[in-house]
Amino acid sequence: MNRRQFLTGAGAAAVLAGCRWKGVAPKPELPPGTLGGPDHQHGHLLRSGSLPEPSRERRVGIAIVGAGIGGLACAWRLQRNGVSNFEVFELEKEVGGNSRAGENRVSKHPLGAHYLPVPPPSLRPLRELLAELGVLTGDPYAERPTYDEAYLCAAPQERLFAGGKWHEGLLPESWIPPSEREPIARFLRRMECFKQARGVDGKLAFTFPVRDSSQDPIWTDFDKMSFKEWMEREGFQSPELAAHLNYACRDDFGTDFGLVSAWAGIHYFAARRGKAANGDDDHYLTRPEGNLWLANGLAHPVRDRISTQRLAVRMETQNGAPFVDFLHVATGEVERIHADLVVWASPLFLLPFVWRDMPAPAITASKQFTHAPWVVANLELSRRPLDRPGAEMAWDNVIRESGSLGYVVATHQIPRVLEGPTTLTWYQPLTLDDPASERTRLLGRTRESVAEEVLADLEQVHPDIRACCTRLDVWRWGHAMVRPTVGFLWHSDRRWFEQQTGQVLFAHSDLSGMSLFEEAFLHGVRAADQIGTQKSTIDSPGTQGVG
Amino acid sequence: MTRSARGGQRVALLVSVFVVASCGLAYELVAGALSSYLLGDSVTQFSTVIGTYLFAMGIGSWASKHVESHLADRFVGIEIAIGILGGFTAPFLFWVFSQPGAPFHICLYTCVMLVGFLVGLEIPLVMRLLETETSFKDLVSQVLSVDYLGSLAVSVLFPLVLAPRLGFVRTGLFFGILNACVALWAIWIFRDRLATPKFTTAQAFGAIALLVGGMVLAGDWTNFVEGKFYDEEIIHSSQSPYQRVVVTRWRNDVRLYLNGNLQFSSRDEYRYHEALVHPILSSHPRPLRVLVLGGGDGLAVREVLKYPGVREVTLVDLDPTMTDLFRHHPLLTRLNQGSLSDKRVTVINGDAFQWLEDHTDAFDVAIVDFPDPSNYAVGKLYTTTFYKILERHLAPGGMAVIQTTSPLLARRSFWTVVNTLESVGLRTAPYHVLVPSFGEWGFVIATRTVWKAPDTIALPTRFVTASTIATMRQFPPDMDRVATEPNRLDNQILVRTYEKEWGPIQ
Structure with missing residues (x-):
């Protein structure tokens, strides 16, 4: 009997190649799923330079390029300010940028950004947005407003897998060795001090938006060293604290804490001052769809002024007025939009490819921006997986010894007693190599190879994850977030883009050097308000065809 | 032997590998599931059982090199031994567990080690039996793939069919029989290579008889042992x-x-259920529609139905097993007086939280009889969010009563529930009652305006009267009110408090 006979003999059972046991099994079958991501193919068109000339042109008052949080916030604020002659252009089919979401048979789930810390009263426009969406009730400017409890992240919020067990919290007492408790407590006290700290200019040392933080060198000099160096210099001798800070930096900045500016690292811990009447301090808002509810809330009032699948391919100033050429990626047509003002609400690294008469300092400045690539995977599970002992499944589940950031549970906010099918959203910033190499490698990967890595990572904590995973969708972010590396925030040309003069304004979280909802939102609002003050100069007839 | 005969022998042996692998996994799963069932903490039980088992298999495989001759005899002997040992592991462990002071863990891991050791011997022996006529690479690929297929088959069948239909004891015995059948088959295949074929055959038949006997008696056995466990x-x-x-x-x-x-003892459940139902129903001027959440035993419904004015009772309980049992079992329907089959009663099996969210019905009285908040899942049913939703289901003048654990043993938990209800704007009337089999037990009535206790209970009751209600509302100093934060979904402080208070007692 040869191999073929044997296989035939084993009959239909042999088809079930998914069998795994005792570790040396044949390669198991993967659950189905898709590979998605931002439209990098059309993005790469920009580099090739061979683009058709415009076949149509028309005029708008304000052209907003990009419908991520920055662009949407700008449009939303313009509308609130009574300005209506604007239009938003977005490359993707959906608005929201990093806040976009997906959906499987079980639930909606995030593809990127997935929570918002409750904002302090100083972030008035953000409070106004939350009140408009009905998530915040009562006085929107109160120190401790009341939030809709469906949005406040439910308990248990976080757990850490370490030493073969789950522990409640990310710096859990049940795991931290006694010798490390003192440095950790000291670190947390220091962060509380930084929350109160101000510079000689009277401004808070660490706050939102980043640009409102104190310019006193006593604080901005923290930008000159890495968070890791700072921690070591301050004598916080604790491997667990180091692991936690590295986790925090990779989570918020997609970058190892040995590269992240200490200023940015401290900002993570010391800039949030939000309080809620019905939640703990520094609590946060989340939904199954991540932050998409915020993006949709911004987009809804201006939805008929948003055009999607429009790639900005050329921007130039002609006779003192700017125009932008947009490629309609579905039809291949190029349309020229003449505008009084352009709000660039897209990643800054694209500018040199688009902006024909880009000022030389801007070109220099834009080259200093680097972006971290990320992978996000959404696992649809037919039931709760087997779990390792210890704390119950939380919203955020972090694995101590893993290159991933663990996962969040998309169904966590759905109030059910029965813990049935669910969706886990797995995150991984790619930080082993420099971003460009990681990005190239990422774009060459298949869904299958990522899915295999995701399942292997989660198998450490959920041994039967393959048995209950019915779908696994992978999302690749080539340029997920700007990296606040050492020196970038306060000692680079980054700030050129903050000047906001001329006819091109900027509204993107890239400007802040931190990819955070608050930053993107406030840049959008600020651009809109600035347009408001210039309104007299641009009170033009609005949208009209000229070609 | 001819080439085709040898081929047939090989297929037969590979089929036995499939069966043997199924059996091996089945014993492992039965031991893991049984210890989870008896000891709880399924993750620990499964990991330690599987770990021990795999380790023992390793020892078995290693030891196989010491089997140097009479391979066929040894293989058959091992199959019979595994059949008996593996098959009787579950009933044996059940029995050990019921014996006070018996070393259950030692017995568990000994059984797992023994079975694992023998299973570990099997595959190397089979490979050696096949070795002579196959290249090593084909051999390994064939034997191991069939081995894994067998494991797959059982890992699918066990949770879906075997454990629910047969139970752990019968599942174990069933696979014991399969093992013994493999022994018989091997005897036939190697009939010309065995030293004492007749004696071995008798052994195999003996083992099968024992195991079949075990199957027949398994039901009585489980009852007998559980009877020991529950002492009733x-x-x-x-x-x-x-x-x-x-x-x-x-x-x-x-x-x-x-x-x-x-959950209850029929000797004093009347105290609990009268106290849960009568104060609130007698205080409502005209209770037409009543909602009962939890309470699948139908005992609260029994009390509700004593009010002739009640037209509709909606009972939402998660577990159809419970409501079916209390609708059909003669002894239990006598206890709840057939309340769940009453035409005024609608039984819904579902998640109470979800049901309240998905429906808009309003009720005059809502009776909330959930299990205590001992984990985050059940804890959700004691939060501000839940009580706000519950309040939306109260008709004008409507009221709710909530079973609220023991104000004596879990004082802080009790008052956390009261404070939570008040934090969403409801008025509360907390009270407590002594239920001997439980201890001092607490309840809270929640209303939109101040609750007024009934002047009389116009029904024959054994315990609750207007004057007992007055006593029930007195809280002596050891159960007196404490200030707490409200229990919200985002903090679930009640689960932590409850764990702290009940943890040392349970």
């Missing part, structure tokens, strides 16, 4: 997707246990 006669026991349901009787005392926790 078991009149019903079943495993639902949510919990283990056991009903016992000792003389005229009927008791319900869910996952081993006492």
